[in-house]
Amino acid sequence: MTNVKIPLLLVAVLVVAACGEKRNKTVDRGIDAKHLSQLKAGIWVDPNGCDHWIIDDGAEGYLSQRLDKFGKPVCSGVAPPNTAVGPFKKGSTVPDPI
Amino acid sequence: MTGRLSKSIRSTLSGIAAVALAVAVAITGTAPVMAQQTATTGRDYTPTIWVDPDGCEHWVMDDGWEGYMTPNVNRQGIPVCRRGNVCGVMNSDQLFATDSARIGPKGKARLANFFRQANALSYIIVGHTDSRASDQYNMDLSLRRANSVARVAVKNGARIADVRGYGERMPRAPNSTAAGMQQNRRVEIICIR
Numbered sequence: 497m498t499n500v501k502i503p504l505l506l507v508a509v510l511v512v513a514a515c516g517e518k519r520n521k522t523v524d525r526g527i528d529a530k531h532l533s534q535l536k537a538g539i540w541v542d543p544n545g546c547d548h549w550i551i552d553d554g555a556e557g558y559l560s561q562r563l564d565k566f567g568k569p570v571c572s573g574v575a576p577p578n579t580a581v582g583p584f585k586k587g588s589t590v591p592d593p594i
Numbered sequence: 595m596t597g598r599l600s601k602s603i604r605s606t607l608s609g610i611a612a613v614a615l616a617v618a619v620a621i622t623g624t625a626p627v628m629a630q631q632t633a634t635t636g637r638d639y640t641p642t643i644w645v646d647p648d649g650c651e652h653w654v655m656d657d658g659w660e661g662y663m664t665p666n667v668n669r670q671g672i673p674v675c676r677r678g679n680v681c682g683v684m685n686s687d688q689l690f691a692t693d694s695a696r697i698g699p700k701g702k703a704r705l706a707n708f709f710r711q712a713n714a715l716s717y718i719i720v721g722h723t724d725s726r727a728s729d730q731y732n733m734d735l736s737l738r739r740a741n742s743v744a745r746v747a748v749k750n751g752a753r754i755a756d757v758r759g760y761g762e763r764m765p766r767a768p769n770s771t772a773a774g775m776q777q778n779r780r781v782e783i784i785c786i787r
Contacts, residue, residue: 521655522642532642532654549646549663556661558644560652564718564756564784565678566764567671570648572716572755572786 524553538582539574546571552585649677681712681785686723686739687776695738697746705746714785716753719744722782724775725762732761743781755786 524530540550540559546569547562562570575581641653643666651666651674666674689701697705709717721736721743737759744757767774 521639521657524656524661532656533644535644535654537646549652551661551663553661555659556656558654558661558663560646560654560663561665562646562648563650563665563667563673565673565675565680566720566758566760567667567673568756568758570718570755570786573753574715574786 524556536583538580538584539572540580540584541575541577543577544569544571545573545577547574550580550582550584645676648675648679650675679785679787680782681714682708682783684708684743684781684783685776686721686779686781689743689781690739693735695735695742697742702746705743706750708783709747709750709752712752712783712785714752714787716755716786717744717747718756718758718784718786719747719754720757720782720784721759722764722766722778722780723762724778725765725769726775729761729763733759733763734761735759736761740781743783 522532524532535551535553535558537549537551537558539562540548542548549558549560549562551558562572564570639655639657641655641662644652644654644663646652652663653666655662668674684705689697689705719740721738721740723732723736725732727735737757740757740759744754747754762769762778765774765778766780767777769775769778
Protein backbone atom coordinates (compact mmCIF):
# COMPACT_ATOMS: atom_id res chain seq x y z
CA MET A 497 0.00 0.00 0.00
CA THR A 498 2.57 2.53 1.14
CA ASN A 499 4.91 1.28 -1.55
CA VAL A 500 2.39 2.41 -4.14
CA LYS A 501 1.66 5.73 -2.46
CA ILE A 502 5.22 7.01 -2.29
CA PRO A 503 5.87 6.87 -6.07
CA LEU A 504 2.44 8.42 -6.65
CA LEU A 505 3.35 11.31 -4.36
CA LEU A 506 6.67 11.67 -6.17
CA VAL A 507 4.90 11.85 -9.52
CA ALA A 508 2.49 14.47 -8.15
CA VAL A 509 5.38 16.61 -6.91
CA LEU A 510 7.13 16.29 -10.27
CA VAL A 511 3.96 17.24 -12.16
CA VAL A 512 3.62 20.43 -10.07
CA ALA A 513 7.32 21.18 -10.50
CA ALA A 514 7.02 20.63 -14.27
CA CYS A 515 4.78 23.69 -14.43
CA GLY A 516 8.18 25.30 -14.57
CA GLU A 517 8.89 28.99 -14.53
CA LYS A 518 5.79 31.13 -14.61
CA ARG A 519 6.13 33.28 -17.71
CA ASN A 520 3.49 35.96 -17.14
CA LYS A 521 4.05 37.57 -13.73
CA THR A 522 1.12 39.94 -14.13
CA VAL A 523 -1.67 37.43 -13.49
CA ASP A 524 -2.60 35.09 -10.66
CA ARG A 525 -3.25 31.62 -12.08
CA GLY A 526 -5.20 28.71 -10.64
CA ILE A 527 -8.28 28.57 -8.45
CA ASP A 528 -8.84 32.32 -8.04
CA ALA A 529 -7.30 33.44 -11.35
CA LYS A 530 -7.31 37.18 -12.03
CA HIS A 531 -5.22 40.08 -13.23
CA LEU A 532 -3.16 41.54 -10.40
CA SER A 533 -4.74 45.00 -10.72
CA GLN A 534 -7.84 43.50 -9.03
CA LEU A 535 -6.17 43.01 -5.63
CA LYS A 536 -7.95 44.24 -2.48
CA ALA A 537 -5.76 45.92 0.13
CA GLY A 538 -5.92 46.69 3.81
CA ILE A 539 -3.46 48.65 5.91
CA TRP A 540 -0.68 47.23 8.06
CA VAL A 541 0.82 49.63 10.58
CA ASP A 542 4.55 49.09 11.08
CA PRO A 543 6.32 49.44 14.47
CA ASN A 544 7.05 53.11 13.65
CA GLY A 545 3.32 53.75 13.23
CA CYS A 546 3.47 54.15 9.43
CA ASP A 547 1.07 52.64 6.89
CA HIS A 548 1.69 49.89 4.34
CA TRP A 549 -0.78 48.38 1.91
CA ILE A 550 -1.23 44.72 2.80
CA ILE A 551 -2.87 42.14 0.55
CA ASP A 552 -3.42 38.49 1.35
CA ASP A 553 -4.28 36.83 -1.96
CA GLY A 554 -4.50 33.20 -0.93
CA ALA A 555 -1.08 31.70 -1.68
CA GLU A 556 0.56 35.08 -2.29
CA GLY A 557 1.02 37.95 0.11
CA TYR A 558 1.87 41.50 -0.90
CA LEU A 559 3.14 44.43 1.14
CA SER A 560 3.99 47.88 -0.21
CA GLN A 561 4.61 51.25 1.39
CA ARG A 562 1.91 53.91 1.53
CA LEU A 563 3.54 57.17 0.38
CA ASP A 564 2.25 60.73 0.10
CA LYS A 565 2.75 62.81 -3.07
CA PHE A 566 6.19 63.94 -1.86
CA GLY A 567 7.37 60.34 -1.35
CA LYS A 568 7.25 60.47 2.48
CA PRO A 569 5.69 57.65 4.51
CA VAL A 570 2.04 58.11 5.49
CA CYS A 571 1.59 57.53 9.23
CA SER A 572 -2.16 58.01 9.53
CA GLY A 573 -2.80 56.59 13.00
CA VAL A 574 -5.58 54.41 11.53
CA ALA A 575 -4.59 51.61 13.92
CA PRO A 576 -1.94 50.94 16.60
CA PRO A 577 1.55 49.76 15.49
CA ASN A 578 1.88 46.05 14.62
CA THR A 579 -1.78 45.68 13.66
CA ALA A 580 -3.65 45.38 10.37
CA VAL A 581 -7.07 46.72 9.37
CA GLY A 582 -9.30 46.57 6.33
CA PRO A 583 -10.44 44.02 3.74
CA PHE A 584 -7.00 42.62 2.87
CA LYS A 585 -8.15 38.97 3.01
CA LYS A 586 -11.23 39.62 0.86
CA GLY A 587 -9.59 39.42 -2.59
CA SER A 588 -9.35 35.63 -2.77
CA THR A 589 -11.76 32.74 -2.29
CA VAL A 590 -8.87 30.46 -1.34
CA PRO A 591 -9.28 29.68 2.36
CA ASP A 592 -6.43 31.02 4.48
CA PRO A 593 -6.83 30.12 8.14
CA ILE A 594 -3.55 31.76 9.20
CA MET B 595 67.05 50.30 -2.40
CA THR B 596 64.37 52.15 -0.42
CA GLY B 597 64.37 54.83 -3.13
CA ARG B 598 63.74 52.32 -5.89
CA LEU B 599 61.08 50.54 -3.78
CA SER B 600 59.18 53.73 -2.99
CA LYS B 601 59.39 54.71 -6.66
CA SER B 602 57.85 51.43 -7.76
CA ILE B 603 55.11 51.79 -5.12
CA ARG B 604 54.47 55.30 -6.33
CA SER B 605 54.16 54.22 -9.95
CA THR B 606 51.83 51.35 -8.93
CA LEU B 607 49.68 53.77 -6.93
CA SER B 608 49.43 56.23 -9.80
CA GLY B 609 48.50 53.31 -12.07
CA ILE B 610 45.70 52.32 -9.68
CA ALA B 611 44.51 55.93 -9.52
CA ALA B 612 44.39 56.15 -13.32
CA VAL B 613 42.33 52.95 -13.52
CA ALA B 614 39.99 54.19 -10.77
CA LEU B 615 39.51 57.47 -12.62
CA ALA B 616 38.79 55.66 -15.88
CA VAL B 617 36.23 53.44 -14.12
CA ALA B 618 34.59 56.47 -12.45
CA VAL B 619 34.32 58.26 -15.79
CA ALA B 620 32.90 55.14 -17.41
CA ILE B 621 30.32 54.72 -14.64
CA THR B 622 29.18 58.34 -14.39
CA GLY B 623 29.31 58.89 -18.15
CA THR B 624 27.27 55.92 -19.29
CA ALA B 625 25.39 54.73 -16.19
CA PRO B 626 21.86 54.65 -17.74
CA VAL B 627 23.07 52.80 -20.84
CA MET B 628 24.88 50.21 -18.72
CA ALA B 629 21.75 49.65 -16.61
CA GLN B 630 19.75 48.92 -19.75
CA GLN B 631 22.34 46.52 -21.10
CA THR B 632 22.57 44.45 -17.89
CA ALA B 633 18.76 44.26 -17.69
CA THR B 634 18.57 42.32 -20.97
CA THR B 635 20.71 39.52 -19.56
CA GLY B 636 18.40 38.96 -16.54
CA ARG B 637 15.33 36.74 -16.37
CA ASP B 638 12.06 38.28 -17.47
CA TYR B 639 10.22 39.77 -14.50
CA THR B 640 7.89 42.26 -16.15
CA PRO B 641 5.52 43.67 -13.51
CA THR B 642 2.02 45.00 -13.87
CA ILE B 643 0.54 47.98 -12.04
CA TRP B 644 -1.73 47.94 -9.02
CA VAL B 645 -3.32 51.25 -8.05
CA ASP B 646 -3.75 51.73 -4.30
CA PRO B 647 -6.86 53.36 -2.79
CA ASP B 648 -4.98 56.71 -2.70
CA GLY B 649 -4.59 56.50 -6.50
CA CYS B 650 -0.84 55.76 -6.53
CA GLU B 651 0.82 53.03 -8.58
CA HIS B 652 2.71 49.97 -7.33
CA TRP B 653 4.69 47.41 -9.33
CA VAL B 654 3.28 43.94 -8.70
CA MET B 655 4.36 40.45 -9.77
CA ASP B 656 3.03 36.96 -9.12
CA ASP B 657 5.77 34.37 -9.48
CA GLY B 658 3.58 31.30 -9.01
CA TRP B 659 3.83 30.80 -5.26
CA GLU B 660 5.27 34.16 -4.30
CA GLY B 661 3.96 37.66 -4.79
CA TYR B 662 6.03 40.83 -4.91
CA MET B 663 5.08 44.49 -4.68
CA THR B 664 6.86 47.83 -4.41
CA PRO B 665 5.77 51.46 -4.95
CA ASN B 666 6.27 52.95 -8.42
CA VAL B 667 8.44 56.00 -7.71
CA ASN B 668 10.40 58.05 -10.24
CA ARG B 669 14.17 58.48 -9.98
CA GLN B 670 13.66 61.41 -7.62
CA GLY B 671 11.65 59.20 -5.24
CA ILE B 672 8.31 60.83 -6.09
CA PRO B 673 5.42 58.32 -6.33
CA VAL B 674 3.58 57.97 -9.63
CA CYS B 675 -0.08 58.70 -8.85
CA ARG B 676 -3.16 58.89 -11.07
CA ARG B 677 -4.91 61.28 -8.69
CA GLY B 678 -3.81 63.15 -5.61
CA ASN B 679 -5.40 63.34 -2.20
CA VAL B 680 -4.72 67.02 -1.67
CA CYS B 681 -8.13 68.09 -0.40
CA GLY B 682 -7.41 71.73 0.34
CA VAL B 683 -5.01 74.43 -0.85
CA MET B 684 -5.14 77.51 1.37
CA ASN B 685 -3.99 80.76 -0.19
CA SER B 686 -1.41 82.15 2.26
CA ASP B 687 -2.37 85.75 1.45
CA GLN B 688 -5.84 85.11 2.86
CA LEU B 689 -4.55 83.56 6.10
CA PHE B 690 -1.34 85.44 6.92
CA ALA B 691 0.16 88.91 6.76
CA THR B 692 3.51 89.19 4.90
CA ASP B 693 6.30 87.42 6.84
CA SER B 694 3.83 86.38 9.55
CA ALA B 695 2.62 82.96 10.65
CA ARG B 696 -0.27 84.32 12.72
CA ILE B 697 -3.81 83.47 11.62
CA GLY B 698 -6.54 86.04 12.31
CA PRO B 699 -10.07 85.20 13.57
CA LYS B 700 -11.50 85.17 10.03
CA GLY B 701 -8.88 82.69 8.83
CA LYS B 702 -9.37 80.53 11.91
CA ALA B 703 -13.11 80.36 11.25
CA ARG B 704 -12.51 79.39 7.61
CA LEU B 705 -10.08 76.64 8.59
CA ALA B 706 -12.39 75.36 11.35
CA ASN B 707 -15.15 75.09 8.78
CA PHE B 708 -12.83 73.27 6.36
CA PHE B 709 -11.69 70.67 8.91
CA ARG B 710 -15.25 70.00 10.11
CA GLN B 711 -16.41 69.32 6.55
CA ALA B 712 -13.35 67.39 5.29
CA ASN B 713 -13.99 64.62 7.81
CA ALA B 714 -10.75 62.72 7.07
CA LEU B 715 -9.00 60.20 9.29
CA SER B 716 -5.95 62.49 9.56
CA TYR B 717 -4.20 65.31 7.74
CA ILE B 718 -0.74 66.19 6.43
CA ILE B 719 -0.17 69.96 6.48
CA VAL B 720 2.46 71.30 4.07
CA GLY B 721 3.56 74.94 3.84
CA HIS B 722 5.08 76.58 0.73
CA THR B 723 6.34 80.09 -0.14
CA ASP B 724 7.33 82.01 -3.26
CA SER B 725 11.01 82.48 -4.12
CA ARG B 726 11.57 85.91 -2.57
CA ALA B 727 13.86 86.04 0.49
CA SER B 728 16.43 83.33 1.22
CA ASP B 729 15.80 79.61 0.95
CA GLN B 730 16.52 79.16 4.65
CA TYR B 731 14.09 81.92 5.65
CA ASN B 732 11.37 80.43 3.42
CA MET B 733 11.88 76.92 4.82
CA ASP B 734 11.35 78.32 8.31
CA LEU B 735 8.38 80.57 7.40
CA SER B 736 6.55 77.79 5.52
CA LEU B 737 6.96 75.42 8.48
CA ARG B 738 5.72 78.02 10.98
CA ARG B 739 2.69 78.69 8.80
CA ALA B 740 1.96 74.97 8.41
CA ASN B 741 2.17 74.61 12.18
CA SER B 742 -0.30 77.47 12.67
CA VAL B 743 -2.79 75.70 10.39
CA ALA B 744 -2.16 72.40 12.23
CA ARG B 745 -2.90 74.07 15.58
CA VAL B 746 -6.30 75.22 14.31
CA ALA B 747 -6.93 71.69 12.99
CA VAL B 748 -6.14 70.09 16.35
CA LYS B 749 -8.38 72.61 18.15
CA ASN B 750 -11.21 71.44 15.91
CA GLY B 751 -10.67 67.79 16.71
CA ALA B 752 -8.64 66.82 13.63
CA ARG B 753 -5.76 64.35 13.82
CA ILE B 754 -2.47 65.51 12.29
CA ALA B 755 -0.25 62.87 10.65
CA ASP B 756 2.58 65.27 9.74
CA VAL B 757 3.46 68.98 9.43
CA ARG B 758 6.11 70.08 6.93
CA GLY B 759 7.51 73.20 5.30
CA TYR B 760 9.05 73.01 1.82
CA GLY B 761 9.77 76.74 1.48
CA GLU B 762 10.24 77.69 -2.17
CA ARG B 763 11.44 74.25 -3.24
CA MET B 764 8.12 72.83 -4.55
CA PRO B 765 6.67 75.65 -6.67
CA ARG B 766 3.29 75.16 -8.31
CA ALA B 767 3.87 77.93 -10.87
CA PRO B 768 6.88 79.88 -12.18
CA ASN B 769 8.04 82.61 -9.80
CA SER B 770 8.64 84.96 -12.74
CA THR B 771 5.22 86.61 -12.48
CA ALA B 772 3.24 88.07 -9.58
CA ALA B 773 0.36 85.68 -10.31
CA GLY B 774 2.74 82.69 -10.25
CA MET B 775 4.24 83.79 -6.95
CA GLN B 776 0.79 84.15 -5.43
CA GLN B 777 -0.03 80.56 -6.46
CA ASN B 778 3.16 79.40 -4.79
CA ARG B 779 2.35 81.06 -1.44
CA ARG B 780 0.10 78.32 -0.10
CA VAL B 781 -0.58 75.75 2.59
CA GLU B 782 -1.55 72.35 1.19
CA ILE B 783 -3.72 70.00 3.19
CA ILE B 784 -3.56 66.29 2.34
CA CYS B 785 -6.55 64.29 3.57
CA ILE B 786 -5.89 60.70 4.61
CA ARG B 787 -9.01 58.60 4.48
